[in-house]
Amino acid sequence: MSKLFRAMALVLLAASCGGGSGTAPRQLDNACMIVRERPEYLRAFKAVERKYGVPVHVQMATIYQESKFISDARPPFRYAAGVIPTGRLSSAYGYSQALDGTWDEYRQQTGKRTARRDRIRDATDFMGWYMVETQSRLGVPVSDARNQYLAYHEGRTGYARGSYRGKAWLVRVAGEVDARSDLYAQQLRSC
Template sequence: MKRAILLVLLLAVAGCGGGPRPPRNLDNACLILNERPDIARATRQAEREWGIPVHVQLATIHQESSFVHNARTPHRYALGVIPLGRQSSAFGYSQALDGTWDDYRDATGSRRANRTDIRDATDFMGWYMNRSVERLGIAPDDARNQYLAYHEGHSGYARGSYNAKPWLLRVASRVDERAEMYERQLVGCRR
């Protein structure tokens, strides 16, 4: 009897799903937005509010979390076995760091914002990238440089810290290519 109750409880917990699933086809912006209308609404709202195009947001989310709502950085280990904690505090769709997330919540008055909520994550990205426009002069649709500023922070971007990271320059180029692909697809699916 106890085993039956435990089995029912286990199945009930497993059936909760743990949150929204990532879209099935991450290579097609139209399918992403059709499958997940919450992502469509959130990215369009952030575009209206902050001026950052949907395709730039989608490409950045793809790179940062692959649309996994509760994505976290990997753990670090000493001697390969002793856990030292996570690589950073980056979390959620946007992989926002704790301090930057707090800055966003203070600046926007969004004290209840949650990094696992796609609306809050895209609003955060719009806010941050809009600051990159204002502070660094990066065009809203320049996915490559928006991503570099997003990854390195405004001060790091201004110093050109990314130039010492060939791997990051390659990642930023891939984000830019994906943003261009998403932009072409979105033009086609809006017809």
């Protein structure tokens, strides 16, 4: 076996071992089933709702869109020549898909130096912190899942500039987040 082939095989093997430990709940379309299967999620969501005022259903819809409730979710790899991994599309990671720089800002401002993006309590606290800052700086209510998601995805500066307006796919996705938030709110009232 040639050295090049062995090196490529090792790279592909290492890339394929990148996760799997952070499995999602089984029924992602049912908020009651999610919190029944993972009661620690509901405790984390409720803590953020008490601390920041962000409704549970808004948090859940955002996490669904960002990571499908997979704790170690990451963006896909970029490939050179279609086969050689050259890095990920962004530094987003975890339930909240927080970028490295924004996560560092959160940890610095909140004093939560040991916070981790793959822990639901930390990821939801990050989202609450981010959304309350968005409300403070841009006037977007924390209960407005659609516009909070647009600001979350584009960053506050991008949202303020209206960068999402040129992205029909993102406006569609924000509508889906809003609809899921409404669905989760309705479901949570009955469980």
